[in-house]
Amino acid sequence: MADDASAKTNLSATTEELLKYYRDMLLIRRFEERAGQLYGMGHIGGFCHLYIGQEAVVVGMEAVKKDGDQTITGYRDHGHMLACGMDPKGVMAELTGREGGYSKGKGGSMHMFSKEKEFYGGHGIVGASVPLGVGLGFANRYRENDSVSLTYFGDGASNQGQIFEAMNMAQLWKLPVVFIIENNQYAMGTSVKRSHSDTHLYRRGAAFGIPGMEVDGMDVVAVREAGRQAVEHARKGEGPYVLEMKTYRYRGHSMSDPAKYRTREEVDHIRETSDPIKRCEQRLSENGFSDEDQLKGIDKEIKAIVKGAADFALESPEPAADQLFTDIYA
């Protein structure tokens, strides 16, 4: 079993690749910042779990996906949708509960889907989406395509019983599923140390013989290389793989988070030393890239996209009352 503590791969990327990752991570960061602002202004109600700090995970994994590979995740899902290529306007308008949202405002922050982008949600119940990810893996095998189900969940969800049911089935039937545990260290306000008997979450599949790997989830290139290994393993028919992405969320669990479970210093330290976007900039400069204007240009482009999304999300009409009763049955 390859329960390596880290990927033994050549961690380098081309400047062109890094610029794409930089752009995609920046889109998520700025989108989420804007979502946080709209929430503060009262335009978004209910739940809103921001992905800021974890951008390298989805962007790195996206780089190893092929057309047809599915993505499914829990409730901190905005980053996954943007990484999948879903329209920021539709995502933001779902947050504001408008007609133009991906679910016409009926799903909200945690519940969006896209058949076109093979995005299977957006699920608000912690851990409940993981057996669905295994079902997608089964469907791939049944249809004899070579697609892989990327099944994301968090450190908190990794304690749910149904995860283990799902892992057992995935390994028993050698299904093409990559279990991606985004270990951002805190299940709401409970740290991994206070809730996991074994804090090495890459070993969650060990009882079933599923290989696991711990990955620096703050480094997009490390994520990509680990992801490549796991996805290839699954695609070749060798069964599921567990990737533990060591990552960190800068913001609260949701918008109502007193943040008493960690110190300001801890958050600042991670931001200064491990920020995935800064790490990407460092990699660019190690590659000899020094075109500040190009980065500024990307920044400007992203700002315009996010502004467009926010404007759309505020201008789109509220869903009509009769929408309450549609889409329940065929």
Add this chain to the structure above:
Amino acid sequence: MARMTMIQAIRSAMDVAMDRDDNVVVFGEDVGYFGGVFRCTQGLQEKYGPQRCFDTPISESGIIGAAIGMATYGLRPCAEIQFADYMYPGYDQITQEASRIRYRSNNDFTVPMVVRMPTGGGIFGGQTHSQSPEALFAHVSGIKTVIPSNPYDAKGLLIASIEDDDPVMFLEPKRLYNGPFDGHHDRPVTPWSKHEMGEVPEEHYTVPLGKAAVRREGADVTMLVYGAMVYVAEAAAEETGIDAEIIDLRTLLPLDMEAIEKSVQKTGRCVIVHEATRTCGYGAELAAIVAENCFYHLESPVVRVTGWDTPYPHAHEWDYFPGPARVGAALQKVMEDA
């Protein structure tokens, strides 16, 4: 025409559905190699191979969750939960995922899944192998709940359920697997081979979801029943000599409101029978519907005859079970109240 038990009819439904559509897969605990604890899937693995009919681990949440994932991708999974009492670990998946994916995906994704489960008493299984949880399903919008009462309906309703684009909970009354049990536990059960509803075509046909069937026409009182209670109602009507109209609901959601209203407006009286516990049981919903829609036609209060509000008993099964004597007493009561 072939004569089938309810078990054979259910098996025939899956056989026909698998034969017609490669997307149909059948699985559950002991479903493949063993052929199902009640033998409902016997022979399907041999015929269709282990890719299409297979055993799962004892993991109800995993079974139902994986079925939902398969269904969103376009398969038509037909999963078996060995006893309805075992579905609770998967109830999260049924209520939070299966029932709502259409709604929260803007109709982009659907869950054409069937979860079959044997329901009710009949094998002296006590509190963990005898429950009737249909009200827990009927309470959830986005899923359909079906309970057949005979082999012909079981096959037609199951095929319709598998072909339906929404998730269906398919509850199979264990008491009826081998014959139309009428509640007289001290008498032998008539086998399905001697009952007209045991005549089942070998080929494909459907019985539509949402349509009740009138099992006995009558003028005096409407009996709203489903599953095993159809035959208890028939016995009670016969034994009391009261001219009851017996409506077999067949599906609880969608519910055939028209059939209920038409009958109660005609008879002016209503007795509701189910084996499940009383409080917040499906009968409460039926009573409310009758009160809301037929109040001015009623000549006496609606009466429910149900299991008691206790765990399903072992030794006291026949005290718990709403048999012909209790149902007959209810019929007499609504007639006297007039």
